[in-house]
Amino acid sequence: MDSKSSDGQPGSENSSPDSDSVAHADTVALTEINAKDATFRITTRRQVEDLLDTIQSLGLLHPPVLIEDSSGYSIVCGFRRIAACRQLGWKSITARIHKAGADRFEIARLAIADNALQRPLNLVETSRALNLLADTSPDQQQFKEAALSLGLPISPSVVPKAREICRLALPIQDGILSGTINMSMALELGKLDAAVATALVGFFIQLKVGLNKQRELLLLLTEIAKREDVSIQQLIAEKPLQNILQNTAIDRAVQRQNIRSYLRQRRYPAISKAEADYQKRVRQLNLGKQIQLVPPKNFEGTTYALTLHFENRQDLSNLNKRIEKILGHPALGEILKR
Amino acid sequence: MRISKLFINQQIADHPLARSIRARLDVPSEYVQNARQVHAAVASAPDPVQSGKEILYLTRNRGAFFKRCPGTRHYTCCDYQILHFGTFCYMDCTYCILQTYFHPPILEYFVNHEDLMAELDTVLAGKTVLRIGTGEFTDSLIWELWTDLSKLLIERFAAQQHAVLELKTKTTAIEKLQNLNHNRKTITAWSLNTSRIIRTEERATARLSARLKAAARCEKWGYPLAFHFDPLIIYDGCEQAYARVIESLFSHVSAENIAWISLGALRFVPSVKTVIQKRFPDSKIVYAEFIKGPDGKMRYFKPLRINLYRKIIACIRNHAPDVVVYLCMEDDEVWQKALGFKPDDIGGLPHMLDMSAARVCHLKPI
Structure with missing residues (x-):
């Protein structure tokens, strides 16, 4: 042809x-x-x-x-x-x-309309459209009117953030397009070195974690890296994390939990140990399902709470006997001694 | 110190102290109607906190000059009174709460000393033991270059028998304290830390050796002393480093002239963390093991605090078995485990400090 x-x-x-x-x-x-x-x-x-x-x-x-x-x-x-x-x-x-x-403004509107009027724009496309419109519009009012007519966001709290998206490193944009990260996380990652952000996007994609867990992992990794003077990439590449990430025999949810536990222990070694010790002693007490022992928040206060679940007098009487046993158990002494 | 501009509230433009400070500070000045104009100038700067350290706003204190120490019910407070004559500081400590305490923080000085002294007369009219400090919202001695307030206060306290003034500082600005008639009713106090923390976290403050030499000079001039290890900061090797500070302290001053030594582990409102991360990206102090306490402040995990307190107290006791050591804003459990007693065992922390002040400063309460 x-x-x-x-x-x-x-x-x-x-x-x-x-x-x-x-x-x-x-x-x-x-x-x-x-x-x-x-x-x-x-x-x-x-x-x-x-x-x-x-x-x-x-x-x-x-x-x-x-x-x-x-x-x-x-x-x-x-x-x-x-x-x-x-x-x-x-x-x-x-x-x-x-x-x-x-007229570049008119051409820009044409380019945006050709996409936006056919299908919903994704976040990166929205970002490109807003930037194109902002760069070509004669003034703010015309920008707003055009954005509104094209179905683009006009909120002053959203527009600057959305415009930032298409300037982020490509792996971050790819993370958005794949549905792994949202705008908020993308902007967080955008503050980091591009190589670090790329490593994190890969990490999140591999673990398939939601936004809240991403935030937690990012915070743990960032703070460990700062404290230990290592890069986040180095941290991710270290053997302990890689061993968990490469262990395909375990379920993804278990993998996520193991990663979180490992990072938390490394970020908060003393607190993690105290929590583990506490849990171990509570297990030794063998409280059963009807009794809950709640430690002071963050082990900062000194008041513990004991919650009993019962349905009738007999239940309560049985619990009373259990409490007597618990009172004499050495593990309770260990818990209260701290 | 780099004061680059002076703002003067129009209403005190003709106040003799405002004129005096203006004459001593050879920088451009501007008259303003109110603090909002100063706040606006500072808030628009790229780093408002830094900007707030480079301007000085002279105004009148319309409120009370005396305030209670802002303790919380969850922790034991020393219950001293704050003499509030100015705010903020030109030194730049990473952990400083004042960075977020005022919105925005600015160096502000109240020139209506006549009102201050009148209120002080009222406070001193009572005859119970009082401990009064000026180092809560600012450093007590950074103002020495431009004002004579310390002299005024020291001489007023010298003229009575039941209250002590504590001047708390990280400077060595003591020259004007020499030859004053203090009658041992003014305690000169230094915040102490390890050389590493002073170098990395306490920018523009005096070095440890300089602080200790200044303390030794004040002792030589007859002033009682106090020291505040606050904030204690945990890092690898900190225990040995604090031990060296204590050794150095007692090689400069004698224990019998020390009214008290306080210990307080680093704590901060969560908003300070954001400020530290932004203003001091190299600082690592916020990446230790903190928990949120019942007062909403971030504190080191309790066992870590107790461990550090124990080590430091043991070290102090080696040098000065009888010196009064107290914990700033800690609970009974920490007191018991670190010091071996609870405040209530000895009549409460305020009582303990009052007794020490009476002994070291020769108070004669009625």
Whole structure:
């Protein structure tokens, strides 16, 4: 196939040459299109396999939109369509072309609308759209109005954070796109060195942990690393963690628990030991399901609580006997002695 | 110290002390209607805390000059009274609570000493033992360069028999204390720490040896002394390091002139952690084993505190078996395990300190 113009519109249709804003349709050689210029790229999808069959059999139903630049054309809409055409071996396509001097704000809205009006944008795409709009809009009011009409967030508390997302290291963005991390965690990771963030995203993906656990693990890793003057990457690469991570014989939930326990013990060795000692002694007391012994919070206070669960007098009487036994047990003395 | 600008409340523009400080501080000055203008200037700086250390705001204290020590019911407080003549500090300790205590913190000095002295007269009119300190919201002696308040206070306390003034500092600004008639009613006190902590966590403060030499000079001038190991900071080798500080302390001063030595392990409100991480990214002190206490402050896990207190107390006892040692903001369990008795066993901590003040400072309460 030499070339194919299949936009369903006459290829010779031109707009007024005097108007910078109005596009005209024309046939453009693919070699003239700069595919590397991602100024107007909103989509995060790179694969084109889903488009190949349709384009091959029906042609380009919707012509891509281009804008003239110093060396040819940049893509405004249709990054994937053009990539598919290249993959199909086409030499040229029919596209709608804007003049180089066209209103950048209008072009930006076109690029965003082409994506946002077809499907919900993901977080990275939203971020790209907001940045593109902010960079081209003449003022804040027009930015807000355009964002609103395109279904983008306009809250002052959200916009700056959302705009930050597409500037983060690519592995963090990939973490968002894979659903492993959310905006809040992405921004946290964005404060770290890119290599460290990359290691953490990999760590979270491997463990498949939710946001709360991610936060806990990040805090533990960060504080251990700072205290011990090692990098987070080194910590993750150390044998104890790797042994747990590479142990495929254990369930993922157990793996997560083991990782958390290991990090907590390393971050809080004295507290972890006290908790373990306490649990060991409570087990020695053999309290059963009807009695709970609650230590002072963080072992800071000195008051313990004993909770009894019973249904009738006999139950309570039995518990009373159990309590008598507990009172004489050496483990209770050990607990109270601290 | 780098005071780069002086703000003066319009209402005290003609106060003699404001004029005097302005003359002594050769920096640009600006008259303002109220503190909000100063706060705005500081708050807009990239590091408002640092900015608050570089300006001085002269104003009038409209409230009380005397306040109770802000203890909590969960821990035993020494129950001393705070003489509040100014706020904040130009020194820059990583752990300083004042970084978050005021919003934003600024160096602020109250020039209405006439009101202060009148209130002091009222407080001193009672005849019970009083311990009064100025080092709670600021360092007691950083103001010596521009003011003569210490002289005023020391001489006023010298003229009575039942109250002591404690000037607590990390400086060596003692020159103006020489030759004053103090009548042993002013205790000069130093916050002490290991050389490593002073170097890494107490920026712009005097070195340990300088503090101890200053203490020795004050002892030579007849002043009673006190020392505060607060905050004690746990790190590898800290026990040996604190032992060396104690050894050095008793090689500079004699135990019989020490009214008290306090020990207090590092504690901080959670918001201070964020400030430390932001302002002092190299500091590691917040990464130790802390728990949140019932008063909401972060504290070292109790067994770790007890262990450190025991070691330090044993070391102090080796040098000075009879010196009064107390724990700042700890509970009965820690007292019992660290000191071997609870405050109530000896009539309460305030009583214990009153007795020591009476003995060392020659008080004669009625």
